[in-house]
Amino acid sequence: MSSTKRLQAALVAVTAVAGLAVSAAPAQASTCYGNGGAYICEYGVSRTTLADGTAQEYVVGTDNAVWANRARPDGTWKGWVSLGGWVKSRIEATPRQESPHDSISISAIGMDGKVWFRVGRSDGSWGTWQMNCYDRPNGPYCP
Numbered sequence: 001m002s003s004t005k006r007l008q009a010a011l012v013a014v015t016a017v018a019g020l021a022v023s024a025a026p027a028q029a030s031t032c033y034g035n036g037g038a039y040i041c042e043y044g045v046s047r048t049t050l051a052d053g054t055a056q057e058y059v060v061g062t063d064n065a066v067w068a069n070r071a072r073p074d075g076t077w078k079g080w081v082s083l084g085g086w087v088k089s090r091i092e093a094t095p096r097q098e099s100p101h102d103s104i105s106i107s108a109i110g111m112d113g114k115v116w117f118r119v120g121r122s123d124g125s126w127g128t129w130q131m132n133c134y135d136r137p138n139g140p141y142c143p
Contacts (some may be wrong), residue, residue: 031062035069037080038062048093058091085129086111113117
Protein backbone atom coordinates (compact mmCIF):
# COMPACT_ATOMS: atom_id res chain seq x y z
CA MET A 1 0.00 0.00 0.00
CA SER A 2 1.37 3.43 -0.87
CA SER A 3 2.21 5.91 1.84
CA THR A 4 -0.57 8.20 0.59
CA LYS A 5 -3.19 5.45 0.93
CA ARG A 6 -1.86 4.51 4.40
CA LEU A 7 -2.08 8.15 5.46
CA GLN A 8 -5.65 8.40 4.10
CA ALA A 9 -6.64 5.18 5.93
CA ALA A 10 -5.10 6.47 9.16
CA LEU A 11 -6.89 9.80 8.75
CA VAL A 12 -10.23 8.04 8.19
CA ALA A 13 -9.66 5.91 11.32
CA VAL A 14 -8.76 8.94 13.47
CA THR A 15 -11.77 10.87 12.15
CA ALA A 16 -14.09 7.94 12.89
CA VAL A 17 -12.79 7.61 16.47
CA ALA A 18 -12.99 11.37 17.02
CA GLY A 19 -16.57 11.33 15.70
CA LEU A 20 -17.51 8.61 18.19
CA ALA A 21 -15.97 10.56 21.06
CA VAL A 22 -17.93 13.68 20.16
CA SER A 23 -21.21 11.82 19.73
CA ALA A 24 -20.69 9.91 22.99
CA ALA A 25 -20.14 13.09 25.03
CA PRO A 26 -23.22 14.21 27.02
CA ALA A 27 -25.01 17.32 25.90
CA GLN A 28 -24.05 20.33 27.98
CA ALA A 29 -26.85 22.03 29.87
CA SER A 30 -27.51 25.68 29.16
CA THR A 31 -26.25 28.09 31.77
CA CYS A 32 -28.43 30.94 33.04
CA TYR A 33 -27.42 33.86 35.24
CA GLY A 34 -29.38 35.69 37.91
CA ASN A 35 -28.81 37.56 41.17
CA GLY A 36 -25.07 37.20 40.66
CA GLY A 37 -24.98 33.42 40.19
CA ALA A 38 -24.86 30.84 37.39
CA TYR A 39 -27.25 27.90 37.32
CA ILE A 40 -28.58 25.17 35.05
CA CYS A 41 -31.42 26.73 33.03
CA GLU A 42 -33.35 23.47 32.67
CA TYR A 43 -34.07 23.34 36.43
CA GLY A 44 -35.02 27.01 36.78
CA VAL A 45 -35.22 29.08 39.95
CA SER A 46 -37.41 27.94 42.85
CA ARG A 47 -38.75 30.77 44.98
CA THR A 48 -40.57 30.81 48.27
CA THR A 49 -41.43 33.20 51.07
CA LEU A 50 -41.00 32.14 54.69
CA ALA A 51 -43.55 32.86 57.41
CA ASP A 52 -41.56 35.93 58.50
CA GLY A 53 -41.75 37.36 54.96
CA THR A 54 -38.18 36.50 53.96
CA ALA A 55 -37.89 35.69 50.25
CA GLN A 56 -35.59 32.81 49.28
CA GLU A 57 -34.40 31.41 45.96
CA TYR A 58 -32.88 28.03 45.13
CA VAL A 59 -31.06 26.89 42.01
CA VAL A 60 -29.01 23.94 40.82
CA GLY A 61 -25.58 25.40 40.12
CA THR A 62 -23.38 24.44 37.23
CA ASP A 63 -21.62 22.11 39.72
CA ASN A 64 -24.97 20.28 40.25
CA ALA A 65 -25.02 21.41 43.90
CA VAL A 66 -28.01 23.22 45.42
CA TRP A 67 -27.46 26.93 45.97
CA ALA A 68 -29.60 29.23 48.13
CA ASN A 69 -29.99 33.00 48.28
CA ARG A 70 -31.94 34.96 50.87
CA ALA A 71 -33.33 38.49 50.64
CA ARG A 72 -32.50 41.10 53.25
CA PRO A 73 -35.29 43.22 54.75
CA ASP A 74 -34.36 46.08 52.37
CA GLY A 75 -34.93 43.79 49.33
CA THR A 76 -31.27 43.27 48.40
CA TRP A 77 -29.90 39.72 48.30
CA LYS A 78 -27.31 38.33 50.72
CA GLY A 79 -25.53 36.22 48.10
CA TRP A 80 -25.50 32.60 46.98
CA VAL A 81 -24.54 29.91 49.50
CA SER A 82 -23.91 26.31 48.51
CA LEU A 83 -26.05 23.73 50.28
CA GLY A 84 -24.04 20.95 48.63
CA GLY A 85 -25.49 17.75 47.32
CA TRP A 86 -25.57 16.60 43.71
CA VAL A 87 -28.98 16.90 42.14
CA LYS A 88 -30.53 16.48 38.72
CA SER A 89 -33.93 18.12 39.02
CA ARG A 90 -35.69 21.33 39.89
CA ILE A 91 -35.66 22.11 43.61
CA GLU A 92 -38.97 21.99 45.45
CA ALA A 93 -39.13 24.43 48.37
CA THR A 94 -41.86 23.98 50.98
CA PRO A 95 -42.29 26.21 54.04
CA ARG A 96 -42.65 24.10 57.22
CA GLN A 97 -45.06 24.85 60.02
CA GLU A 98 -44.72 21.70 62.15
CA SER A 99 -41.89 23.14 64.25
CA PRO A 100 -41.05 26.70 65.29
CA HIS A 101 -37.36 25.94 64.64
CA ASP A 102 -37.71 24.45 61.14
CA SER A 103 -38.75 27.01 58.56
CA ILE A 104 -38.34 25.29 55.18
CA SER A 105 -37.77 21.95 53.50
CA ILE A 106 -36.14 21.67 50.09
CA SER A 107 -36.04 18.52 47.99
CA ALA A 108 -34.68 17.34 44.66
CA ILE A 109 -33.74 14.17 42.81
CA GLY A 110 -30.19 13.11 43.64
CA MET A 111 -27.55 11.42 41.54
CA ASP A 112 -28.94 8.04 42.64
CA GLY A 113 -32.40 8.85 41.24
CA LYS A 114 -33.98 9.10 44.70
CA VAL A 115 -35.56 12.15 46.30
CA TRP A 116 -33.39 13.83 48.94
CA PHE A 117 -34.38 16.67 51.24
CA ARG A 118 -32.80 19.17 53.59
CA VAL A 119 -34.47 21.21 56.32
CA GLY A 120 -33.66 24.88 56.89
CA ARG A 121 -34.02 26.33 60.36
CA SER A 122 -35.39 29.72 61.37
CA ASP A 123 -31.89 30.85 62.44
CA GLY A 124 -30.63 30.35 58.87
CA SER A 125 -28.75 27.10 59.52
CA TRP A 126 -29.42 23.86 57.64
CA GLY A 127 -29.68 20.22 58.64
CA THR A 128 -27.90 17.55 56.61
CA TRP A 129 -29.21 16.01 53.40
CA GLN A 130 -31.60 13.15 54.15
CA MET A 131 -33.01 10.45 51.89
CA ASN A 132 -36.77 10.71 51.40
CA CYS A 133 -39.07 9.00 53.91
CA TYR A 134 -40.30 6.44 51.39
CA ASP A 135 -36.81 4.99 50.97
CA ARG A 136 -35.75 5.60 54.58
CA PRO A 137 -38.92 5.62 56.71
CA ASN A 138 -37.08 5.79 60.05
CA GLY A 139 -35.01 8.86 59.09
CA PRO A 140 -35.18 12.18 60.89
CA TYR A 141 -38.29 14.22 60.03
CA CYS A 142 -40.11 11.07 58.86
CA PRO A 143 -43.47 10.23 60.48
